[in-house]
Amino acid sequence: MTDALIRLENQRRLYTGLGLVIAIAILVSGYQSAESLNSGGFVQGLSKFFDYPSQIVREAIAKGPEFWPLFPRFFPALIETLNIALVATLIGGLLAMILSLAATRNLDVPDRLIPVIRRIMDIMRAFPELIIALFLIFVLGASPVPAAIAVAFHTAGALGKLFSEINENIDVKQIEGLKATGASWIQRVRYGVIPQVLPNYTSYFLLRLEINVRASAILGFVGAGGIGSELARSIGWGDGAITSALFLMLFATIVIIDQLSSALRRRLTVATGGHSA
Amino acid sequence: MQVQALNKTFGSNVAVNDISFNVDTPQMIGIIGRSGAGKSTLLRMLNRLTDATSGEVIIDGRNILALRGKEKRAWQRDCAMIFQQFNLVPRLDVITNVMLGRLNRHSTLKSVFKVFSTQDIEDGLAALDRLGIAEKALERVENLSGGQQQRVAIARGLMQQPKMILADEPIASLDPLSAEIVMKSLREIHDRDQLTVICNLHTLDTARTYCSRIIGMRAGEMVFDGPASELTSDVAREIYGADEDLNEAVTSTSLGAPHSVPSDVSHQSTANPAAI
DSSP: OHHHHHHHHHHHHHHHHHHHHHHHHHHHHHHHHHHHHOSSOHHHHHHTTTHHHHHHHHHHHHHGGGGTTHHHHHHHHHHHHHHHHHHHHHHHHHHHHHHHHHTOTTSOOOTTHHHHHHHHHHHHHHSOHHHHHHHHHHHHOSSHHHHHHHHHHHHHHHHHHHHHHHHHTOOSHHHHHHHTTTOOHHHHIIIIIHHHHHHHHHHHHHHHHHHHHHHHHHHGGGTOOSHHHHHHHHHHHTOHHHHHHHHHHHHHHHHHHHHHHHHHHHHHHHHHHTOOO | OEEEEEEEEETTEEEEEEEEEEOOSOOEEEEEOOTTSSHHHHHHHHHTSSOOSEEEEEETTEEGGGOOHHHHHHHHHHEEEEOTTOOOOTTSBHHHHHHGGGGGGSOHHHHHTTOOOHHHHHHHHHHHHHTTOGGGTTSBGGGSOHHHHHHHHHHHHHHTOOSEEEEESTTTTSOHHHHHHHHHHHHHHHHHHOOEEEEEESOHHHHHHHOSEEEEEETTEEEEEEEGGGOOHHHHHHHHTOOTTOOHHHHOOOSSSTTSOOHHHHHHHHHSOOOO
16 A cells, blocks of 8 residues: 555656656757847847837937827827727627527537537637738728727637536526426527526626727737727837837726726626525 | 327336326316326426427317427417426516516517516516515515515416416425415415416325325326325325335425314315316
8 A cells, every 4th residue: 555655656756857857848949949040149138128118218208298198199099999899899799699609508509509609619719819800901901890800700709618618507497497488599598598697798798808908909010000000100110209108008098997897897796696596 | 188198208218108197177186106207207298398209188179299389389388387496587586587477478579678568567466466475576586485486486377377387396395384385376276267287296195185186106107096085095105116104294294283184275175176
């Protein structure tokens, strides 16, 4: 008995040690191959790391009182980015809801349909927003519309996955109760499923909205408009004052949305946490 | 209603084996038997929650087991079902739950936007009032006791304006007092509205007290069908497949002495001799 335990323990140590060696080997070789491709060196570049930020801060300070009007000037661009995020999250969320309901067992969905819908969601989730946006901007031209479609597409897959995990845990008794009254599928979903899942759906929806604001800002760099485009332009032209103003606005917005949504989500989970039924 | 050669198999397991019986006039029928005897499956087949393997159930000249889609849902509306676990929507308030009994009569669009008519609200309150819980109308169902929830479920059943009520172990998760209230409500609905009520029960004394006709099931087969008065201890042993030591008093849920019958109910059944 003791021998067996010691043998097991030694085996465990051997595996841990091997794992550690492999991890270190990957890190070292990765660094070396990246270093060999760099034009400069990583260590030499490190000292210049703070040069650019300090330069744009200096330029912003040099602007003096002229700096503040930059905020209202770029406010419409910020709104445009938020709009892309909101529209995309709403459309994507709605699509996610439909897809996830159609991929739930115990809901009288044909058995063969469920894996098909799940794979569709996997595929939608697998494409990053940036790739879809690049493709759509090429096809539809540079505007917020392809950006919103790209974000909505990815959101439908990502939220759909989270929603279907919620759906897996629903209480089927109430759905059966409605079925026994002669309620149709849509009516059963409306009254048997939605009241159960809505608080959790909302929580994930808000989380996704947060993520999508960041994604929409990034899409500006590939021509989707909004604050990302302005940022790309000002960095390209070397206008440090505008760059730092845009950075500040984006940062403040993301912090505010982050705080708002986590406060809301906390309230949602507190309000419903007490009831297990 | 004519039930003819009804069968249900799950894989190689026979849940309901060749059950036939007729119900010609409104009756209060109790189905008794051990757990797993096929009682629930039988009721679920009548309500079409579970599809039968073979057999027919003829009501008003049509086989309700062959109904599909809209017609099937209309039949489910006509045949209200009460569950052991109530199967209400816990997060919604009582009156909304009761009005959900009208879903089948509502268009999809109306029900998606939760539009209920004044008539629905009035009828819902009347149904709750009939079960003595109108004052709970605005409370969330999840805050109610089990007995109250079961009465809400019966009120929802009444909102369906059914032709028949099926009750699958309606009192199995209730305390004795609530159980008595629920059984009396079902009996009152049978007496006043002249509806057939079919009720799966665990306890013999409840079946004897409230039902005029008893069907006994054992391992999927019907082993007894007769008036409640013929349900002797010997018959009960046969149904439950038990030895001599089947002691009714031990499992009884009635209040007071196990063999005394609640006075007003016995009064009802004498005033209203079993409608067979």
